[in-house]
Amino acid sequence: MELFLATPRGFCAGVVRAIEIVERALDLYGTPIYVKHEIVHNKYVVNDLAKKGAITLKDINEAPIGGTVIFSAHGSPPKDYEIAKSKNLKIIDATCPLVTKVHNEAKKYNGKKIILIGHKGHQEVIGTTGQADMYVYDDREDNILPKYDSDEELVVLSQTTLSVEDTNKVANQIKNQYKNAIIRNDICYAVSNRQNAVKELAELVDLIIVIGSVNSSNCVRLKEVAESYGTKALLANSPDEIEEDNFYGLLNIGITSGASTPEILVDNFINFLKPSKINIIGTDERDINFTLPVELQ
Numbered sequence: 001m002e003l004f005l006a007t008p009r010g011f012c013a014g015v016v017r018a019i020e021i022v023e024r025a026l027d028l029y030g031t032p033i034y035v036k037h038e039i040v041h042n043k044y045v046v047n048d049l050a051k052k053g054a055i056t057l058k059d060i061n062e063a064p065i066g067g068t069v070i071f072s073a074h075g076s077p078p079k080d081y082e083i084a085k086s087k088n089l090k091i092i093d094a095t096c097p098l099v100t101k102v103h104n105e106a107k108k109y110n111g112k113k114i115i116l117i118g119h120k121g122h123q124e125v126i127g128t129t130g131q132a133d134m135y136v137y138d139d140r141e142d143n144i145l146p147k148y149d150s151d152e153e154l155v156v157l158s159q160t161t162l163s164v165e166d167t168n169k170v171a172n173q174i175k176n177q178y179k180n181a182i183i184r185n186d187i188c189y190a191v192s193n194r195q196n197a198v199k200e201l202a203e204l205v206d207l208i209i210v211i212g213s214v215n216s217s218n219c220v221r222l223k224e225v226a227e228s229y230g231t232k233a234l235l236a237n238s239p240d241e242i243e244e245d246n247f248y249g250l251l252n253i254g255i256t257s258g259a260s261t262p263e264i265l266v267d268n269f270i271n272f273l274k275p276s277k278i279n280i281i282g283t284d285e286r287d288i289n290f291t292l293p294v295e296l297q
């Protein structure tokens with residue numbers, strides 16, 4: 001069996017930064033450190049940091065008075081920061097700068113009609129909707145746009161981790177109905193590059209394994225993109241999460257991984273599959289680095 005490895009795959013700059021923030025904070029301030037929401041959506045990463053003393057909280061109210069809290073890469077609403085201040089917490093912000101950019105757009109356009117294309121209940125959407133009044137259009141359940149005047153100068157933002165193609169479809173639908181709509185392109189470089197690589201992979205293999213966690217939006221989108229190109233796809237963090245029958249008789253298997261998936265999980269799959277040959281598909285992405293918060297530099 002030959003293996004086809006998608007490039008790029010795995011950690012994006014926002015995830016590298018978020019993990020480094022937790023590790024540096026542990027070094028500087030000691031344990032425990034509290035993390036509001038999973039720092040990134042990958043259970044291996046979260047468990048690894050937990051062993052080092054980073055405790056994940058579902059709600060900022062769970063943090064003890066005077067502790068140190070890190071806000072996750074997905075972004076959080078302003079009210080969470082207010083609660084943290086009222087509890088005298090030391091706040092470290094690991095929100096990805098590309099999510100902060102969307103927050104800044106929301107604040108800039110506050111007062112206009114804003115439509116956020118996003119998945120209701122996702123942490124990033126919770127964070128962005130806290131920045132300004134907006135209507136959330138979730139393409140998994142909505143198919144009717146909100147009713148505004150046809151010449152309304154509304155603004156369209158999006159969650160950073162959606163499918164590029166699905167989001168473009170919704171944006172075009174909005175543009176057709178509202179000719180003055182300002183469409184921002186908020187899907188991030190890492191998500192769009194990984195989806196492009198998966199499309200290439202889908203042409204070559206019988207099965208694509210997307211390595212990552214089921215609560216990772218960008219991983220689920222990679223699986224959906226593969227399936228939309230007619231290729232069977234599975235999402236898992238490790239081989240033991242997949243029935244072995246899925247691999248029998250396959251000559252070509254593709255592997256990719258989400259922006260929050262560490263490369264060790266890819267190595268584990270390669271060791272399990274023992275391919276006769278490994279082919280690299282796609283091209284490396286430009287090296288992007290985000291600076292750390294000043295207090296951790």
Ligand code: SF4
Binds near residue numbers: 097099160191
């Ligand atoms: S996927 Fe994109 S927006 Fe999300 S953390 Fe990575 S770089 Fe930032």
